[in-house]
Amino acid sequence: MRFGRNMLFDPEKTIIRLFEVSKHYGETDALVDITFDVRRNEFFFISGPSGAGKSTLMKLLYLGEPMSSGYAIVDGMNLTRIKKKQIPLLRRRLGIIFQDYRLIPGKSVFDNVALVLEAAGVASRREIRDRVMEVLEKVGMADRPDVCPPTLSGGEQQRIAVARAMVGRPSIILADEPTASLDPESAETIFDLLVAAHDEGATIVITTHDRYLLSKGCTGIVYLKNGRCIHSDGVDR
Amino acid sequence: MKDAFRRGLADFLNYRYLHGICVATIALSVFVISAFGLFLMNASDMMASWKRGIRVIAYLEQNTDPVVREDIIAEIRSYEGAGEVTYVAGDEAFDWLRSEIGRQSALLEGLSENPLPDSIEVSLSADIGGGDAISELAERIGAISHVTEVEYARQWLERFSGIYNLFRLTSMVLIGLICAAVMLIVANTIRLILYSRIEEIRITRIIGADDTFIKYPLFMEGAMLGLAGGAAGLLLLYGAYAATVPQLESAGLLVYFQVRFLPWRTALIILSSSMIIGWLGCYLSIRRFLRF
Numbered sequence: 001m002r003f004g005r006n007m008l009f010d011p012e013k014t015i016i017r018l019f020e021v022s023k024h025y026g027e028t029d030a031l032v033d034i035t036f037d038v039r040r041n042e043f044f045f046i047s048g049p050s051g052a053g054k055s056t057l058m059k060l061l062y063l064g065e066p067m068s069s070g071y072a073i074v075d076g077m078n079l080t081r082i083k084k085k086q087i088p089l090l091r092r093r094l095g096i097i098f099q100d101y102r103l104i105p106g107k108s109v110f111d112n113v114a115l116v117l118e119a120a121g122v123a124s125r126r127e128i129r130d131r132v133m134e135v136l137e138k139v140g141m142a143d144r145p146d147v148c149p150p151t152l153s154g155g156e157q158q159r160i161a162v163a164r165a166m167v168g169r170p171s172i173i174l175a176d177e178p179t180a181s182l183d184p185e186s187a188e189t190i191f192d193l194l195v196a197a198h199d200e201g202a203t204i205v206i207t208t209h210d211r212y213l214l215s216k217g218c219t220g221i222v223y224l225k226n227g228r229c230i231h232s233d234g235v236d237r
Numbered sequence: 238m239k240d241a242f243r244r245g246l247a248d249f250l251n252y253r254y255l256h257g258i259c260v261a262t263i264a265l266s267v268f269v270i271s272a273f274g275l276f277l278m279n280a281s282d283m284m285a286s287w288k289r290g291i292r293v294i295a296y297l298e299q300n301t302d303p304v305v306r307e308d309i310i311a312e313i314r315s316y317e318g319a320g321e322v323t324y325v326a327g328d329e330a331f332d333w334l335r336s337e338i339g340r341q342s343a344l345l346e347g348l349s350e351n352p353l354p355d356s357i358e359v360s361l362s363a364d365i366g367g368g369d370a371i372s373e374l375a376e377r378i379g380a381i382s383h384v385t386e387v388e389y390a391r392q393w394l395e396r397f398s399g400i401y402n403l404f405r406l407t408s409m410v411l412i413g414l415i416c417a418a419v420m421l422i423v424a425n426t427i428r429l430i431l432y433s434r435i436e437e438i439r440i441t442r443i444i445g446a447d448d449t450f451i452k453y454p455l456f457m458e459g460a461m462l463g464l465a466g467g468a469a470g471l472l473l474l475y476g477a478y479a480a481t482v483p484q485l486e487s488a489g490l491l492v493y494f495q496v497r498f499l500p501w502r503t504a505l506i507i508l509s510s511s512m513i514i515g516w517l518g519c520y521l522s523i524r525r526f527l528r529f
Contacts, residue, residue: 064443085447092445104437106251118240119446164444 011076015040015172015203016061021070023056023227030056031227034070038205038220040171043198045214046207048224054207057224058176061205062094063087075171092120095165095202099177101157103149109136109160110145116168131167139163139193155186162193166202173197175206179213191216238453245457255433256462259426263466266419267511268473270412274507275474275499277408283494284401285363291371293359293389295378301355309381310357318365318374327353354385369398423466424518427459431522456519463515467508474499 016038023031031053038044046054059065061074063082072079075093082090103112113132122128136142139159149157158178165173175194179187191213198204208214214221222232249256295313297306306324314322330353335345359378365371371394379387431438441451475498482496499507 062443088442088445088447088450091443094445096443102436102440102443104440106437111247115441115446116444118244119441119444119450123240168445 011073013039014073015042015075016205017071017073019071021057021060021072022068023053023060023065024068029227031060031224034222034224034229036220036222036229036232038203040203041198041201042203042205042219043195043217044203044205045218045221046205046224047209047214047221048230049209051226052209052224053227054209054224055176056227058174058205058207061174062091062096088119092168093171095168095170095173095197097158097161097165097173097175097178099180101149101154101161101181103157103160103164105148105150108146108148109141109152112149112160113164113167116164120168132163135163135167138166138196140189153186155182155189158182158186158190159193162190162197166193166197170202172203172205175204177207177210179208179210184212187213241450241453242457245454245461248454249458249461252430252434255430256458256465259423259430259462260466260469262426263419263423263463263511263515264469264473266415266422267467267470267507270415270419271471271474271499271507272477273408273412273415274503275478277412278499278503279494279496280404282497284397284404286494287397288361288365291361291390291394293361293371293375293378293387295357295359295381295384296386296388297355297357298383298385299354301383305383306355306357309383312381313357313359313378316374316377318362318370320360320362320365322360323358325356325358327351327355330356357384420514420518423463423514424521427462427515427518428522431455431519452523455523456516459515459517459519460512461515463512463518464508466515467511470511471499471504471507 014037018037019035021031021034022029034053034057046057048054056065060067060072060079063079067079070080074090077086077090077093079090104115107115110132113135114128117128117131122131133142133145136145139162141156141159141163144152149160152160158181162178165175173194178194179190182190187210194204194206206213220233223230295309297309301309310322310324313319328351331345331351334353338344357378359374361371361374365374371389372391375387375389375391378384438451478496478498482491485491485496
């Protein structure tokens with residue numbers, strides 16, 4: 001399935017559009033001509049073997065890295081023309097979950113999650129406290145807001161990472177191999193939390209090559225291999 | 238700004254080990270500079286008190302008319318650098334000499350006439366410069382008519398001025414070098430702290446923080462590190478002062494002058510400077526961390 005850059009773009013329906021996006025590191029092609037759409041409130045997988053370019057693609061979506069060429073729109077923001085000072089605004093519309101959790105070890109669970117709201121300019125301490133505790137309740141960590149991440153298990157840390165991704169009520173949650181470091185039970189919990197976020201209206205984009213996770217079902221998927229999109233499919237496409 | 242201060246303070250208290258090292262570094266640097274400043278200040282006080290002891294004595298012709306003498310005194314008073322100007326009559330000087338030598342005053346009884354001329358003693362004003370200014374004043378007094386001779390401790394003064402000027406110059410160069418070294422040490426210590434927190438800064442950016450949100454608390458932390466280090470350094474210096482000076486005084490080693498601690502204004506300047514150094518160290522280090 002191919003999409004043209006100028007193909008009818010309805011921002012009400014399409015939340016992510018990539019058109020012939022490439023990323024090169026010197027002579028190495030990390031991604032070549034990646035093209036696909038993600039619709040609002042999809043549960044979308046990006047799959048492929050290790051080294052296929054899944055994490056690189058994720059980085060391009062939150063502008064952790066700039067694209068080498070191509071055209072991309074994420075939640076109405078054109079990544080090709082975005083100004084540096086608009087990048088934080090893009091990231092506030094996203095919730096990002098990493099395989100290695102990326103929590104700040106010196107800050108408490110509460111502070112790690114609250115940082116998202118503080119960075120977004122939420123000034124009311126009460127609102128911050130209420131929203132953080134609400135989301136910690138959802139991920140089952142409301143009883144330990146004061147502990148620091150290194151004292152928690154991997155599954156618990158990833159639950160905090162999910163809470164951090166959800167607390168800003170983002171329109172898109174990007175999860176880069178969110179269950180790869182976890183035992184099956186913890187992986188199940190994390191997946192259920194992502195499903196719950198999807199049920200609340202968020203668009204979920206997950207990179208994974210875990211067949212058990214893929215077997216849970218989705219509304220759309222792209223397969224990458226050697227930086228190229230070898231197949232894309234989805235419900236109603 | 239209030240939020241940045243709150244987060245800066247929270248992080249300042251949170252990273253105790255790293256910040257403790259930085260505060261200790263700044264404290265030691267402030268201690269070294271302040272100790273040098275304290276020494277310089279007291280040495281200057283001591284030299285100033287020596288300078289105040291210098292007098293220029295102008296001897297007058299015999300039988301100088303009192304009206305002329307008053308004119309000379311008035312003229313000397315108008316000279317820059319002249320402090321108290323006192324006329325000492327020859328007879329008065331002779332009486333003083335007799336009383337000073339006490340039992341040996343019999344030596345003076347054989348004199349048929351008073352050998353001491355009338356004179357004008359000129360003390361120096363507090364704001365007079367070094368030896369050159371004193372020599373200039375002496376030359377001007379010597380040029381006044383009816384003044385036969387001018388005496389002052391020229392040789393001692395020249396030696397004193399040489400030592401004093403060398404001391405001042407060396408102090409300025411050393412303070413400059415120490416300040417530059419302190420700036421480098423503090424900037425590098427803060428850079429090490431930022432290196433250790435680079436992942437935290439990276440994560441904070443990824444979750445949507447802009448540069449201002451990241452920078453301001455770090456600037457606050459830098460200023461707090463400087464302030465804490467400055468205060469610790471001054472306390473350390475005060476401790477050393479309080480522990481040593483009374484003992485030196487009781488041992489009779491500080492008879493001729495009093496050692497004083499840094500005035501509160503100087504202490505405030507040191508605290509403000511260390512705060513600015515902390516902030517500046519942070520400012521210089523942070524730019525490279527916000528490039529990713």
